[in-house]
Amino acid sequence: MFENLSDRLERSFKLIKGQGTITEINIAETLKDVRKALLDADVNYKIAKTFTDTVKQKALGQDVLNSIKPGQLMVKIVHDELAELMGGKAVDINLKGNPSVILIAGLQGSGKTTFTGKLANRLKTKNGKQPLLIAGDVYRPAAIDQLKVLGSQIGVEVYTEDGSKDPVSIAKNGIKYAKTKGFDLVIVDTAGRLAIDEQMMNEIEAVKKAITPNEILFVVDSMTGQDAVNTAKEFNDRLNFDGVVLTKLDGDTRGGAALSIRSVVDKPIKFVGTGEKMDALDVFHPERMADRILGMGDIVSLVEKAQEQFDAEEARKLQKKIAKNQFGFEDFLAQIQQIKKMGNLKDLASMIPGVGKALKDIDIDDDAFKGIEAIIYSMTPEERTDPAIINGSRRKRIATGSGTSIQEVNRLIKQFDETRKMMKMMTGGPGKNMARMMGGMKR
Numbered sequence: 001m002f003e004n005l006s007d008r009l010e011r012s013f014k015l016i017k018g019q020g021t022i023t024e025i026n027i028a029e030t031l032k033d034v035r036k037a038l039l040d041a042d043v044n045y046k047i048a049k050t051f052t053d054t055v056k057q058k059a060l061g062q063d064v065l066n067s068i069k070p071g072q073l074m075v076k077i078v079h080d081e082l083a084e085l086m087g088g089k090a091v092d093i094n095l096k097g098n099p100s101v102i103l104i105a106g107l108q109g110s111g112k113t114t115f116t117g118k119l120a121n122r123l124k125t126k127n128g129k130q131p132l133l134i135a136g137d138v139y140r141p142a143a144i145d146q147l148k149v150l151g152s153q154i155g156v157e158v159y160t161e162d163g164s165k166d167p168v169s170i171a172k173n174g175i176k177y178a179k180t181k182g183f184d185l186v187i188v189d190t191a192g193r194l195a196i197d198e199q200m201m202n203e204i205e206a207v208k209k210a211i212t213p214n215e216i217l218f219v220v221d222s223m224t225g226q227d228a229v230n231t232a233k234e235f236n237d238r239l240n241f242d243g244v245v246l247t248k249l250d251g252d253t254r255g256g257a258a259l260s261i262r263s264v265v266d267k268p269i270k271f272v273g274t275g276e277k278m279d280a281l282d283v284f285h286p287e288r289m290a291d292r293i294l295g296m297g298d299i300v301s302l303v304e305k306a307q308e309q310f311d312a313e314e315a316r317k318l319q320k321k322i323a324k325n326q327f328g329f330e331d332f333l334a335q336i337q338q339i340k341k342m343g344n345l346k347d348l349a350s351m352i353p354g355v356g357k358a359l360k361d362i363d364i365d366d367d368a369f370k371g372i373e374a375i376i377y378s379m380t381p382e383e384r385t386d387p388a389i390i391n392g393s394r395r396k397r398i399a400t401g402s403g404t405s406i407q408e409v410n411r412l413i414k415q416f417d418e419t420r421k422m423m424k425m426m427t428g429g430p431g432k433n434m435a436r437m438m439g440g441m442k443r
Helices: 003-017 024-040 045-061 070-085 112-127 143-154 167-181 198-211 226-239 256-265 286-293 299-309 312-323 329-341 345-349 370-377 381-385 392-402 406-425 430-442
Strands: 100-106 131-136 157-159 185-190 215-221 243-247 269-273 281-283
Touching (some): 024 070, 045 070, 045 256, 070 256, 070 286, 100 112, 100 198, 112 131, 112 143, 112 215, 112 243, 112 269, 112 281, 131 167, 143 157, 157 167, 167 198, 185 198, 198 226, 215 226, 226 256, 243 256, 256 269, 329 370, 329 381, 329 406, 370 392, 370 406, 392 406
Parallel strands (some): 100 215, 131 157, 131 185
8 A cells, every 4th residue: 555655755865864955946856756656656646746846835834945954854744745745634534313324335346245235344342332234236136245244244134125227215214224223323235337327326426416415425446546527527516415435445446536535525424445355444634644644654554453353351461471471372372363353464564664664575475474373273271381392302292283394383382482471571560671781781
């Protein structure tokens, strides 16, 4: 995500960071390169030009020429303007009404149905809502079945009308059903359509008029770049939607849609899809996205993902185990499972400042922990609880059982011992920790 743009911007800033003297001329050269980077990312030319003109005005107005660290100040100005270009701040979804009604619209193949399931899952788990999904796509044969499958995965009921080809009637009847059954949230999935398809556009306008939704979300495949932005404008002219959803942002996207769409339709990006799993949906934070584009990572989002998976009570129990030196491989295995639930490993690593660039050309498989898990599963319960008893013969048996080598088993046990020592060091008081760390440094 945004890798090419990040690389190009980094090269652009090197033009100015390496200069002994900063002048209007080399600021202009830097911003010319920034504009080229934005165009390569499929950002609209007018938006790219307006962006760099604004940055130039602010740079010259903030005494970049006389700044002690002009390169850093330029990066900050570009960061702030990138965030502003994408909307400035996160915007919440409107959940007023009983039930709240959300209408999902978008092009064919943009990922509307998958997003519908993800949104229901998010609002159910994070907001305590009781959602009902309405299958309003009566044209794509597999759409209703797909929504049913997603609904069963997340434990959410799906309203359907077998044989009906009237999406307006289905939507109205579905909302009536929701009211009688006590659902407080209704999400209406609709058929994908082309902006130039007048009949289909009239149909979704009719659905909107019939159900008066609290929120209309337009789903865009971010990999379509500038075409997605143009289509969003056509849809907005007809539907006046409330927000945009960017799907497939984990793919090889250049970022043009994310950077341009707010300027064109003046509607916020509310969510981004970052994978196929039902929990791979994030609130869009313009400031954090600007951080990531400029290679600064996104520690806040990483911490939030961790907090979603780590239970406070379990964390306290774990801390006690670490303090008593009772942290074993069973606990280690549980930590791995929690990390895996947080999402794509490479995407998680890229949130750490500086790591994203280092991992740019490295393929991190989501099964990266498979070898470690195999080794631990090959241990007996006693060995997992007390790794100190794992002698040479046990290591040989574990390696054979896990399909790995003795060297890999030895490496894991050594890394585990070092990790356990470090974790124990961090559980004591500040004075004790400092003494231990100093002692470790002397050794």
